Amino acid sequence: MSRIDVFVAPRPNAALINIMTSVNRIVMLRGIPGLRDLLPFNRVAGLRGVANVRHIDFPRADLERLRASCGAGKATFITPNHPEFFTDWMIDKEIVSQVSPLAASWATNGVVNGLGRLMQKFWLANNLIAQIPGNSGAAKEHSIAWALKGHGVLLHPEGGVGWHANIVAPLLPGAVEMGLEALKRGRAANPDFKVWIAPVVWKLAFTGNVEAALVQECAYVEKSLKVERQATDTLPQRVHHVYSTLLARDEAVWGVPSGEGASYADRQQILVAELGRRLGESIAVDAAVTDTTELLRRARRWQRENTGDAEGQKKVRTLADTVQRLQRVGSWASANPRITQEELAEHLKRIRKDYCRGGLRDTMNRFIPQPAGPRCAHIRVPEAIGLHEYAGSISDAVAELHRRMQDTVTSAVAGLAANGGFIFYPNPFYRR
Structure with a gap:
């Protein structure tokens, strides 16, 4: 061990x-x-x-x-x-x-x-x-x-x-x-x-006011993840666009089309539900179990109990990791009509932890994230x-x-x- x-x-x-x-x-x-x-x-x-x-x-x-x-x-x-x-x-x-x-x-x-x-x-x-x-x-x-x-x-x-x-x-x-x-x-x-x-x-x-520092961090995220910036977007719109682009990439990978004009929250909900269904099938969970927290718990147990199934391990781990990552942007993100600089900073830190893995700078940010x-x-x-x-x-x-x-x-x-x-x-x- x-x-x-x-x-x-x-x-x-x-x-x-x-x-x-x-x-x-x-x-x-x-x-x-x-x-x-x-x-x-x-x-x-x-x-x-x-x-x-x-x-x-x-x-x-x-x-x-x-x-x-x-x-x-x-x-x-x-x-x-x-x-x-x-x-x-x-x-x-x-x-x-x-x-x-x-x-x-x-x-x-x-x-x-x-x-x-x-x-x-x-x-x-x-x-x-x-x-x-x-x-x-x-x-x-x-x-x-x-x-x-x-x-x-x-x-x-x-x-x-x-x-x-x-x-x-x-x-x-x-x-x-x-x-x-x-x-x-x-x-x-x-x-x-x-x-x-x-x-x-x-x-x-x-x-x-730390907007200048947040703009700089957002620019780093856009460049690192190859997300095209919209010239007229405000800082919050740029953060939203990054997340929307990343969600579209996940939709494409898993073959789950989004509804035209659907909000980020609706698209996310559809994708999580579909991936949860596939995860449940992979670990032979009753279709009635739709709570993703319970599904993830059972997926972790399945992985501990089926260490000899390399192909199944990879599939279950990828599905579970994707569902868990998507769910980190909860319903709270779309609950209020206003957003603070602190919340924008949290969005950027979450994106960097979940998606930016290019080198030492990103590794250091995961362990010792620096505030704006x-x-x-x-x-x-x-x-x-x-x-x-x-x-x-x-x-x-x-x-x-x-x-x-x-x-x-x-x-x-x-x-x-x-x-x-x-x-x-x-x-x-x-x-x-």
Whole structure:
């Protein structure tokens, strides 16, 4: 078995964690005052702040609400939303440094185990837990034991990054499942033991107008993907045209014609439905199963169980990957008549991750995506769910967790919009 698929328990080093908290705050997030706005220093990511998060808006009441759920004598599973890659861990680390400095954090096995022995040792010393796809039992067991010590465990219930900060994707049940197991073990020793699922959400907003930088990034995407630019198009129209062109290429590859004059959302829905039907046939799923999330879950299981069928593996993997990629532009994209610069930036980052694979620049962008300009992170903390007093099922608890997270994100975005925190454009994806 490859090292990348072998779970190794973290070995947290408190001194290193404290040092990296300061490095994270200066080098990764805020940059160095006095240099971060001066040429040529503002072109150096480490001086400017790699994630370019200049300001952190974390109200005292929200911080205290999270602190109340953490600490000795209780088990806490901290569940942030997952709107952006790389910046996620930087902001999460800043949050846990203030509420539970020795909290363990889940991360993909490609990061923890896939960058060599030296980097694996570094990540384990920073208390990262490697998620092994299809084999997460050891990671869960370690998480429960660590949470029972009162240090806290952080994991993203959305799973992967979708690049849609205003929308919380459907949640995975892992945090609730581990929380219930921790409650059972904790109550065996202490009848009053408490377990908290502590949600956190954050929204990044540019601190100024970054249209010029977004135009430049859009031009790079168009050139990289050989998408012809329409001379009169605005920035949002150019982004929409890129996506429409990429969708047309997928339609051509799979032989699924689009209706004349159909919207992007309608064309996408037709293609996903057809590819879902073909995927279901390939893995012998009942035709009544049309939910794509369930189809993708069964496709992953089929691949694990049919490793000897090379031709079938390739077909199922290609279909599943295409459906998953197409679905990353959800119905939220066409729900509002206006679109912000932040949402345009997310579209461009999503396109680059999914389609641009030309060389080192694109590889670096997938691991360390660079923002179009300085930003502020607005952090909010919904009420935690006390599993020790929760009477519902696991699915009920997951649904309640999602509701609290989404309501808080929606409220934060509405407040920023009301205070002039966004620059808006007409949304070319919009469908009445």
